[in-house]
Amino acid sequence: MTTEFRHNVTLNLAKPNVRANFRKAMDGLMSRRLDQFPDKAELERLRTQSMAIRANALSKLPELLEQLETNLTRNGIHVHWAETPDEANHIVLAILQQHNAKSLIKGKSMVSEEMGMNHFLEGHGIDCLESDLGEFIIQLAQEPPSHIVAPAIHKSRQDVAKLFNEKFPDIPYTENIDELTQAARRILRDKFYAAPVGISGVNFAVAETGTLCLVENEGNGRMSTTVPKVHIAVTGIEKVVEKLSDVPPLLSILTRSATGQPITTYFNMISSPRKPGEKDGPEEVHLVLLDNGRSNIYSDPELLATLRCIRCGACMNHCPVYTRIGGHSYGTVYPGPIGIILEPQKAGLDVHGELTQASTLCGACGEVCPVRIPIPTLINRLRYDGVRKDASTTVGTGSRRKxxxxxxxxxxxxxxxxxxxxxxxxxxxxxxxxxxxxxxxxxxxxxxxxxxxxxxxxxxxxxxxxxxx
Amino acid sequence: MSNARTNILSRLCQSSIQETPPQPSPYQGREQEKDDWDTAERVRRFTERMEAVRAEIHHASRTDWLDVLAEICKAKGLNNLLVAAETEWGSAIHAQAQRFPALKTYQQPIETWKSELFYGIDAAFTGTRGGIAETGTLILWPDAHEPRTMSLVPPIHIALLETDKLYTTFAEAMQAEGWVETGMPTNALLVSGPSKSADIEQTLAYGVHGPKELVVILV
Structure with a gap:
């Protein structure tokens, strides 16, 4: 019996160029990360501290979410709660309709991928445009992201050149990365100029001050949250941290683990909409808090560690399985080691339980995780939940038992x-x-x-x- | 929708069963030696990090920074420069307007002159609230005089940073300035270089959506 996952794997393993693209990119990301942590003792201290910050936030999650809501509301930001992606999509649609918006521009957001936001809104006649360069490329190619940080990592410059030439025949064909980037800048600038609504994700939501933090290099996140009249941020309920002083260590380990940069070009802290007298920034800011199975993961003291994730992607960069089969094989929003523990918990082991097999248990993911999520242990736990006879809180427990x-x-x-x-x-x-x-x-x-x-x-x-x- | 809120919170409250996790201590991850960086070392590290991401660093004094700025404008062949008239640095530039390209000011809300801002401004000059040596970072708190888009939309951003406002780490800057106590502004920003992307083949390209060039004048 060939499952969809196995079918995808076979298909992707047979694409030598895609495998080469992944291998090259992952090797680069691994060595750049390593260069950022010359002092092993500092790395381990920072990992312990970052784990403690995230674990602390999760241990007070309900209180912190209420505090976040209170402070955001006091600052003038509207807070919405959604149990399911469908609810979250309807909240976003309602805001767009209030403003008669027919289009929107998006900064990079994995939660919006989780919601299937583009597909949903396009079904309601709304034009969604991705503005992160990687997301822009895969949107043109009508493909999902293959990596949570670098979504178009599976494409070579030649692939991108062909794609641009096909979609924008007026622009001369080029394989030069600088020229391709400048072409995207010109195209998207006009879109930023005109967009009535901007969408973004959130990297950290600070309960203490009511602040939404965004990490990025390109400026599309700043554009999407600054130029349009309305900004809607979407995030998972686990992204909250307690204090503003929790942010610097998390930011440092996030950018160093993700792309091997000491810091990204922009770190954007948003605490309110445009105030009277200010001359730019959105007049309305909304935050949509999405559960989508997270509160259920939260109910298990061991699996709870899944929610510490800060989405750096280091686990996939270091995963021998991910590097070979590529991000598209998984067929889920989050691929790689974090994906194979998160997605089966969200959708149920009966739906994505097979993904827990996509690991050799080599342990690399757990070793590099900046917040010390014991990913290999959790993979084993979920494999067990899939075949156990007794009950557990994991959706689809026992569904893989033969x-x-x-x-x-x-x-x-x-x-x-x-x-x-x-x-x-x-x-x-x-x-x-x-x-x-x-x-x-x-x-x-x-x-x-x-x-x-x-x-x-x-x-x-x-x-x-x-x-x- | 309030149903969703109640349901989510009650599910989370029901399962508050974990033992208390280890408490984070804010300075655990820092190397001790960093506390000892003097101004010269902070300037050196800041410059090194900024130049590594292709930012331009110019050193100047309180007496000659206008000459340095005029030189930069000339070298870049700027036709105009967006500068606040109300700030300390901005008013000094406006006072010697004849030395600079056509000076523009951000007098009206963005809606009234968006097209000029997007397509007609060559460069913007802003002050900064401070800097971070460890990562080569500018701290900006945009306000009514120097709005958020000044450091974002024009292709060149020229920023002035006083070396005595250069902190060692982000944590130190935040704490020393009492961000929590004074309250956060509408938008606080850390800027560490010109806009860039490595989304195609993990190869760096500069000038994606934000400024293609970042010029820092250290005073």
Whole structure:
């Protein structure tokens, strides 16, 4: 049985240029990150501190969300709550309709991807334009992002050149990255000029001051949140931090882990709409807080760590599976190690449980995670939740349980705890080693079949004179 | 919608079962030596970081910074320069207007002159609230005199930074200036270089949506 995931993987593994693009980009990101942390002790201190900041915020999440709402409201920012992506989309649509807006311009936002915002709004006659260069490219190509930080990482400059030439035939064909970037600048400048509404995500929402923080390099985030008359920010409920002083360490470890920069070009802290006398900035600012399964993840003391994520992408940059199969294979908004623990929890193990298999458990993701999310442990936990018989809060618990597999493991456990049976079985198997098949289907297409030893380990140890105990 | 709020909060409150996590302490991640950077070291680090991302740094004094600015305007062949008339630095520039390209001011809300701002301004000059040495960063608190778009829309942003307002780290700047106590402005910004992107093949290209050039005059 070929699932959609396996089908995608097969398809993407067969694209040598895409694999080469990922390999090259991930190698670059890994070495740039490494250059940012010459002092290993400082890195570990900063990881511990960042983990503590995020864990602290989560431990007070309901109180901090209320404090954030109070302070934002006092500052003049409208706060909306949505349990589902559909609710969030309707909130955004209602705001657009109030202003008779027929179009909007977007800064980069993964939560808007989670909401399927563009698709929804376009169904209601609203033009959505992505303005982050990478997002702009993949929107032209009608593709989803393949990486949460660098969405067009799977494309080469030649791919982008062809795409621009096809969509904007007036612009002379060029493979020069500077010229491609300038072409995008000119096109999007006119759009920023005209857009009635700007959309953005949020990197950190500070409860103490009622401040929305945005991290970016291009200026599209600033444009989207400064030039249009209305700014709508969308974010997950977990993005809140308690204090303004929590921000500097998180910002530092975020940019260094994500792209290996000491800081991004812009760090944008928004605390209110345009005040009387001010001459620019949006007249109305809205924040949409989206749950979409997060409060359920929150209910499990172990899985809760998933919500510490600050979306740096370091786990995918370091993942041997992600680097080979690419971001599109996952078929979810968030790919890579964080994706395979987050998406099955959001959609249910019955929907995306298979993704928990997309890991070799090598541990790299957990080792680089700036907020110390024990991703490999959580992958194991979710694999277990998928096949366990008893209840857990994870949606789709037990949905991956197969009677045959469960019975096989049960027999194995029974045999392994009965030495006489176990030894007899092991001995029988070694005696029959010659009958072991050399052709094992897909496994042996690219590998040689494993060989059973002629003697069991117990026999060999006994022969070596090792005592039974 | 208020239903969503109640439902989300009640779900979160029901599961407040975790043990208290370790408390963050604000200075854990900092190297001790950083506290000892003197002004010269802060200027050196700031300059190094800024130049690494292709920002231009000019050193000047309180007596000759106008000459330096005039020189920059000439070198870049600017036809005009957007400068506030009300600020300390801006009024000094306006007082010697004949030395500079045509000076423009941001008198009216953006809506009344958006087209000129977007397509007719060559460069904008602003002051800064301070800087951060560790990362090579300008701190801006745009206001009615120097609105947010001044450091964003024109292709060149020229900023003046007083070296005695150069902090070592972001955490230090925020704390020393009492951002929490005084309250946050509409928009506070950290700017660390000209606009850039590495979205195509992880190759840096400058001047995406914000200024293509950032020029800092250190006084």
């Amino acid at each position: 009677t045959g597999e469960a019975a096989a493991w049960k027999s194995w456990a029974w045999a392994a705890s009965h030495p006489a049976i176990y030894n007899f079985g092991a001995k029988t198997a070694t005696r029959l080693h010659g009958l072991f098949p050399s052709n094992m289907g897909a496994w042996t297409n690219v590998r040689s079949a494993p060989q059973l030893a002629e003697q069991t380990l117990h026999e060999r140890l006994k022969a070596m004179g090792v005592d039974h105990e």
